Amino acid sequence: MSAVPIRDRAMDDAVTVARDREDVAVGNEIVRHRLASRLIHWAVALTFFVNILTGMPIWTPLFRWMADLFGGLSVCRVIHPWAGVAFTLISAVQFFHWLKDMHLEPAEKKEWLGSGVMKYLKYQGDDSQVGKYNGGQKLFFFAVSLGALGLLVSGVVMWFPLSFPQIVRELSYLLHDLTFILFVAAIIWHVYLGTAAEPGTFGSMVRGTVTKAWARLHHPRWYREVTGQK
C-alpha cells in the first residue's frame, strides 16, 4: 500500500452535490448555494463592476483614472450603456431566481426596518428564528432589484437624451445619480459583511458550502430545517 494520503472525500462530495442541489448537509458542511445561484450572482457582480468602473469617470473627473482601464472616456461612454443592458438582464434573472427565498415575514419586516439593524451590526440580535436569509438580506435583495430598475429607466433616457423632453432628462440625471450612490454604499456593506465581518460566508458563494457551525451561528432555523437537529 502506498503512503499517499487519502483525500477528504466529504469535501469533494459537497462540491459535486452543490452542482444542482442546495439546502442539504454533506459531511460537516451544508450546501447553501447551488452552481446556478453562484453563476448568476457573479454575473450580476461582474456587470455591476463594469458599470461602476465605466460610469464613475463620467460622473466625476476625480475618478477619470478609472477610464484608462478601458481605453479612455470615449470608450467608457460606449461600454457603459451596453454593460447596463447586460446588468439589467442578469439582475432580472437573479430576481426571479431568488424571489421564492425572499419572502419577508411581518416580524422580520418590523425588526429590520427598526432597531434590528443596529442590534445585528453590534452582534447582539436574537438569531434563533433566522432562516436561510435574514430580514436584512431580504430587504437588500428587494432594494437592489428596485435599484436596477431605477438605473435602467434613467439610463435609457441618458442614452438617448434627445428623444426625451428637458424635464425628463433632468430628473433622470438625478435619479441615476441617487440610485447609483445608494447602490454603491449598499454594495460596500454587502461585500464587507460577506467577507471580513462574517468569516466563512464568502465560501458559500464560491464553493457553495458553509460549515455546520457557521449555519448554527448565523441561520439557526435554516440549520434546524436542513439537519433536523437543534
Added chain:
Amino acid sequence: MSAQSLEIRRSSASVWGSSSGMRSVPTVAKYIDTSTCIGCKACEVACQEWNDLPPLSTQQVGTYQTMPTLDAGFWNLIRFDEREVEGGLMWLMRKDQCMHCAEPGCLEACPAPGAIVQYANGIVDVNQDNCIGCGYCETGCPFDVPRFSAKTRKMAKCTLCVDRVSVGLEPACIKACPTGCLHFGSKEDMVGLGSLRVDQLKKGGFTTAALYDPQGVGGTGVVTVLAYADHPEWYGLSRDPHVPLGVKFWKSIVRPLGLFAIAGAFIAAVGHYFNFGAKQVQGSADSDTNLPQA
C-alpha cells in the same frame, strides 16, 4: 479647436477650476439688430464657408428659414417668424447661434474634462478630441444649441470664429452682413451700441424694444436688439434663460454629497470592523458555544 494663445478661463469637468486669470482680456460680444435684418442669409453662407461646413439640403417646411433648426453642420440660422401685430404684419428675423453665455450651462453639464472650454475673452468652444458625445450639454443649454454629428456623435456649434478673433479679425458672419445690423467688439461697446439703437426704436414707436442680454446666465456673448422684447418667444428666445436647476443640483449638491456618502460607507465598514470585529464561528458544529445567547 485652435488658438492656444488664448487662456482658458473655465473648462468642463475640471477638478482645479479656473485658470490663473493673470492677463486681463476684454470679453468680446456679437451685436445683432433684428430690427434691421433683411433675412438675406449672407451670414449663414459666410459661416458655412469659413468653417468648411458641408453643403446641406434646404428643408422646405413652408417658411423662409433655410433649415428648421441648427445642425452639427449648420451653426448659424436666421429664424423667421411672421407675426400679426397692431399696425400690420411683421417679419421677425433673428440670427440664431450659440449665445456664448458668461455662465455656460453646456460647460457645467459636460462630464468630459476639457471638452467644452471658455476662453478668457468669453468665447465658449468645443474640443472635439475630448468630447465623448454623451449629450449632457444639450440638457445644460437653455437655448437648445448643441447638435451632434451623425457620424462621430460629437458636439459642434458656433465658435464665435475664435480662430479669426484671436488674430484680430471679426467673425465671418459679422463681415458678411450687408445692412450693418451685425457688429463685433468688446461686450461693453456692443451693449453701448444696443442702448443707442433701443432708444432710436423707442422714439420710432417700438415702445417695448430692448436689448436681450439675459442675466440668468450672467449675460451672453451675443447681445440682440429686439423690437418686441416683451415677447422674446416670438423670436424663439426664452424669457428667463438660466442653467437648468436640475443640472446645478446634480453637479453642485448630489455629486459631492454622493462622494461623501460612498466614502462614508467605506469608512463606516472599516470602523465597524475595528470596533466590533468579526462574527466568529467558534468550535465545531456540536459545540454549545454556537447556541444563541439566552
